[in-house]
Amino acid sequence: MRRHSWVVLSCLLLVLLINGVIGITGAEVPVYKDASAPIDLRVEDLLSRMTLAEKIGQMTQAERGAITPQEVRRYFIGSVLSGGGSAPSPNTAENWAQMYDGFQKAAMSTRLGIPILYGTDAVHGHNNLWGATIFPHNIGLGATRDPELLERIGRITALETKATGANWTFSPCVAVARDVRWGRTYESFGETPELQRLLVGSYIKGLQGPNAEMGGEYLVATAKHFLGDGGATWGTGGAGYKIDRGNVAVSEEELRAIHLPGYLEAIKAGVGTIMVAFNSYQGMKMHEHKYLITDVLKNELGFDGFVITDWEGIREIPAPNYYQKVVRAVNAGIDMFMEPNGWRDFITNLEKAVRNGDVSEERIDDAVRRILRVKFKAGLFDAPYANRDLLAQKLIGCEAHRAVAREAVRKSLVLLKNENNLLPLAKESRIYIAGSNADDLGNQCGGWTITWQGKSGPITIGTTIREGIEAALKEPGRLVSNLDEADVAVVVVGEKPYAEGVGDNGKLTLGAPDLMVLNQVKAAGVPVVVIIVSGRPLMITHLLKDWDALVAAWLPGTEGQGVADVLFGDYNFTGKLPVTWPKDLDRYPLNYGDADYDPLFSYGYGLAMDLKK
Structure with a gap:
């Protein structure tokens, strides 16, 4: 040559x-x-190399129990999730990491090596994992009104979750709960958009990183459920429920004023994903609502992450067959489909819809482009596997993390009544403690803890309220078993665990065992502090006169010592009601700012103790 x-x-x-x-x-x-190339170039280069089957695989999310690593590889699956209570056995951090890596290795062995996102409902800590730090549910965090605290909680949740491999959490819930009968009230920060504006951005920064890094020790976060899920009308609920999955009938002006601000804050914080709500808006299921998903969320608000369905959410679209449900949902602007068990049918029907021309390739490319962008931002192509260094640090459920959860409990407590300055209690007191929630870790954690609906009993590692009080006492103070020996009675009442749908409740009354204990204390004439452990206000107007002090403790999680910290005056009460506490449910719903607003305790109410007594 x-x-x-x-x-x-x-x-x-x-x-x-x-x-x-x-x-x-x-x-x-x-x-x-x-890794040095700009993300947009990496996305476009990868997208140009993908077949239709590979693209549709990326739009598919399957439940861990309904798919194998081999199927992840064969179908080019984009995401796997753990549903509520779905965990490897035994439920240890090491097994989570091993499970995650098994799915991820399968994804990385495909022709193009596109990593999966692994999602889980880490909604108040890594709550599917035994031994994780469990924080108060969102309603309690709303009572704190402390964005700096929420950022720390998000950061800890990210660390404990990422240590097990999972890289995506379906949180925070930014619903505005307008009806406490709704079984998901405790997943909301409260009944006004002011709380969403205050707290949502900080929580997401804790989960994803201050600059929406999403990778390393951070997670991809999800704002949910878009849009209006806390504003459904009682009696319109789906699947046999009373309000959950129901119809939101408010005007668009009210929808935007009350239910949209949380999403504005989430987008401002760089949230990676947004989950669509089960509810309908003005009669149309959100999972097919193109105006709100595409025109408003994506185009008007500029959301550049991806939109995911809720669990089998498209199946509730009132279409004549599953094929039409898929077509409507994709064309509405949904990008990834949580089809936990029916993911094969989803793939088959979407491929058919593209071949038939009912879904355009441009819509498919838009969806996949959004999914890939989040995966690149999260650093998954460069570091796809579980971070064993994080696991080795034994961060999960560590003392430092539990100390933050204990702080969150203290700050979430709302003092509603304190006759004759009964509180704070003296640590030298002889205390009779009783009630269904006094010594039950599962009850104080609530739903979405280890199992989907939650469960009573010693479900994980933590400290009950009784144990926290007992540990705080000083000689000659002690717990007593007879009321006639007691200086004061502490009765811890409230709800048992529940989650969506099952938790819809039109009565919200105390159970018979709690009422019996309260009657016994009343008959004994002993001063009584009532602590309500619940996901929402309960109907207590007719009982309140018999109680000397009343504390709303919400669902505090694993760190029951936080309650004792405040009862004995080591810290003062600072929490304020995040929702209106109604007198009854005869004229309901009732929200702050309504005409003829006449609650038992108003939104924002909360007393402090006189610590100088």
Whole structure:
């Protein structure tokens, strides 16, 4: 070959090397595998290489118990999730990491090596994992009105979750709960958009990182449920429920004023994903609501992450068949589909819809582009596997994390009554403690803890309220078993665990065992502190006169010592009601700012103790 030809060829090779088309070994080096390349270039390069089957696989999310790693590889699955209570056995951090890596290795062995997102409902800590730190549910965090605390809680939740491999949480819930009869009230920060504006952004920054890093020790977060899930009308609930999955009938002006601000804050914080609500808006299921999903959320508000369905959410679209449900939902603007058990049918029907021209390839590309962008931002292509260094640090349920949860409990407590300054109690007191929630860790954690609906009893590691009080006492103070020995009675009443749908409740009354204990204390004439452990206000107007002090403790999680910290005056009460506490349910719903607003305790109410007594 002539020397001139060699020069030309050398120059051409140099250009190709500079542009990343040919590597040193002569093999192709795709731009999408170049960690130094801009994310948008990596996304477009990868998208251009994908087949339709690979793209639709990315839009598919399956439940861990309904798919194998081999199927993740075969169908190019984009995401796997743990549903509520779905965990490997035994339920240890090491087994989570091993399970996650098994799915991830399968995904990375595909032709293009696209990693999965692994999602879980880490809604108040990594609550599917035994031994994790469990924080108060959102209603309690709303009572704190402390965005800095919420950022720390998000950070801890991210660390404990990421240590097990899972890289995506379906939280925070930014619903505005307008009716406490709703079984998901405790998942809301409260009844006004002011609380969403105050808290949502900080929580997401804790989960994803201050600059929406999403990778490393952070997670991809999800704002849910879009839109209006806390504003459904009682009696319109779906699937046999009273209000959950019901119809939101308010005007668009009210929808935007009350239910949208949380999403504005989430988008401002760079949230990676947004989950669609089960409810309908003005008669149309949100999972097919193109105006709200595409026109408002994506175009008007500029959300550039991806939109995911709720659990089998598209199946509630009132279409004549599943094929039409898929078509309507994809064309509405949903990008990823949580079809936990029926994911194969979803893939088959969406492929058919594209071939038939009912779903455009442009819509498919838009969905996949959004999903890939989040995966690149989260660093999954460069660090796809569980971080064993994090696991080795034994952060999960550690003392430092539990101390923050204990602080959150203290700050979430709301003092509603304190006759004759009964509180704070003296640590030298003889205390009679009783009630259904005095010594039950599962009850104080509530739903979405270890199992989907939650469960009474010693479900994980933690400290009950009784144990916290007992540990705080000083000689000659002690717990007594007879009322006639007691200086004061502490009665801890409230609800048993529940989650969505099952928790819809039109009465909200105390149970018979709690009423019996309260009557016994009343008959004994002993001063009484009542602590209500519940996901929402309960109807207590007719009982309140018999109680000397009343504390709303919400669902405090695993750190019951936080209650004792405040009862004995080591800290004062600072919590304020995040929801209106109604006198009764005869004229309901009742929210702050309504005409003829006449509650038992108003939104924002909360007393402090006189610590100088």
